[in-house]
Amino acid sequence: xxxxxxxxxxxxxxxxxxxxxxxxxxxxxxxxxxxxxxxxxxxxxxxxxxxxxxxxxxxxxxxxxxxxxxxxxxxxxxxxxxxxxxxxxxxxxxxxxxxxxxxxxxxxxxxxxxxxxxxxxxxxxxxxxxxxxxxxxxxxxxxxxxxxxxxxxxxxxxxxxxxxxxxxxxxxxxxxxxxxxxxxxxxxxxxxxxxxxxxxxxxxxxxxxxxxxxxxxxxxxxxxxxxxxxxxxxxxxxxxxxxxxxxxxxxxxxxxxxxxxxxxxxxxxxxxxxxxxxxxxxxxxxxxxxxxxxxxxxxxxxxxxxxxxxxxxxxxxxxxxxxxxxxxxxxxxxxxxxxxxxxxxxxxxxxxxxxxxxxxxxxxxxxxxxxx
Numbered sequence: 001x002x003x004x005x006x007x008x009x010x011x012x013x014x015x016x017x018x019x020x021x022x023x024x025x026x027x028x029x030x031x032x033x034x035x036x037x038x039x040x041x042x043x044x045x046x047x048x049x050x051x052x053x054x055x056x057x058x059x060x061x062x063x064x065x066x067x068x069x070x071x072x073x074x075x076x077x078x079x080x081x082x083x084x085x086x087x088x089x090x091x092x093x094x095x096x097x098x099x100x101x102x103x104x105x106x107x108x109x110x111x112x113x114x115x116x117x118x119x120x121x122x123x124x125x126x127x128x129x130x131x132x133x134x135x136x137x138x139x140x141x142x143x144x145x146x147x148x149x150x151x152x153x154x155x156x157x158x159x160x161x162x163x164x165x166x167x168x169x170x171x172x173x174x175x176x177x178x179x180x181x182x183x184x185x186x187x188x189x190x191x192x193x194x195x196x197x198x199x200x201x202x203x204x205x206x207x208x209x210x211x212x213x214x215x216x217x218x219x220x221x222x223x224x225x226x227x228x229x230x231x232x233x234x235x236x237x238x239x240x241x242x243x244x245x246x247x248x249x250x251x252x253x254x255x256x257x258x259x260x261x262x263x264x265x266x267x268x269x270x271x272x273x274x275x276x277x278x279x280x281x282x283x284x285x286x287x288x289x290x291x292x293x294x295x296x297x298x299x300x301x302x303x304x305x306x307x308x309x310x311x312x313x314x315x316x317x318x319x320x321x322x323x324x325x326x327x328x329x330x331x332x333x334x335x336x337x338x339x340x341x342x343x344x345x346x347x348x349x350x351x352x353x354x355x356x357x358x359x360x361x362x363x364x365x366x367x368x369x370x371x372x
Contacts, residue, residue: 009076018084041196070226105189149183161360182230190224203279204219247364271298272297281361297342
């Protein structure tokens with residue numbers, strides 16, 4: 001079956017809209033970090049947040065009145081993907097379009113608010129209106145209602161590679177011939193609670209920049225936003241291979257699984273869009289790429305956009321599709337450490353193939369290959 005990208009949507013710390021964000025990346029721009037803190041601690045963390053005006057075009061809907069930021073990001077990206085494909089859900093059978101939502105941390109802002117209410121004033125003070133927003137499938141529920149999707153809807157929970165696993169699920173769903181479209185959305189929101197957890201796992205950096213492939217790794221910075229790809233049997237870019245990869249028990253296990261994924265996907269002179277983010281991921285990806293066939297260029301969007309966890313793999317797919325359609329890659333920012341890889345400084349591409357290699361912080365890995 002031909003699996004193609006019919007439309008894409010992007011909500012990032014550099015704004016929203018495929019063309020707008022892509023042009024900013026090509027100019028070498030990067031997100032501006034914002035400091036956040038919490039009343040229960042004196043720690044301060046840096047995050048890359050979505051600017052307020054990025055959601056100004058989001059139409060009003062009863063489902064969004066109390067929805068968390070993650071749901072608003074997802075709705076904006078999903079609507080943009082449909083608009084780019086010139087598809088209105090009202091014009092298709094709602095039973096023949098599916099939704100697959102990829103998430104890692106979920107609605108942490110409402111989770112924290114619910115917890116704080118209990119701690120500060122007792123269990124009876126916690127609003128039951130907040131609690132539904134703390135469950136992982138809340139954003140998918142909102143998005144399906146906003147778009148009028150009444151058919152299949154799934155939420156996958158994982159780490160930074162979960163977006164590729166969601167695309168694999170979408171491919172399986174479309175292969176049944178019972179569906180015409182599948183909207184895959186990955187989203188994340190940033191909060192102090194989330195930063196504190198990743199800090200305790202020794203994965204965060206105190207302040208920018210993110211330095212992909214630095215040796216030794218210096219840590220990453222979390223970001224928020226959403227990415228959406230509408231998959232169909234017709235579209236500009238073809239996903240001609242998906243590798244579901246697998247899990248590894250320890251960080252050094254990435255050194256074994258990533259070369260295997262890349263070996264199954266590799267085509268000489270393809271560009272590689274990596275998940276390098278300033279952590280142990282970078283070293284494993286570098287070793288895998290250096291052991292494979294020659295590549296045209298290597299690029300990670302996370303130096304510019306941050307580590308968006310649940311949304312990150314979808315962002316990588318969008319970057320790969322844009323690179324193929326424009327024959328260009330943005331410059332690699334803050335590259336240090338002598339990685340010995342062909343990084344772009346405004347690369348021009350001609351091979352027509354791009355590989356997305358994704359390794360998550362919670363020990364998942366997957367990959368896919370795009371062609372045009």
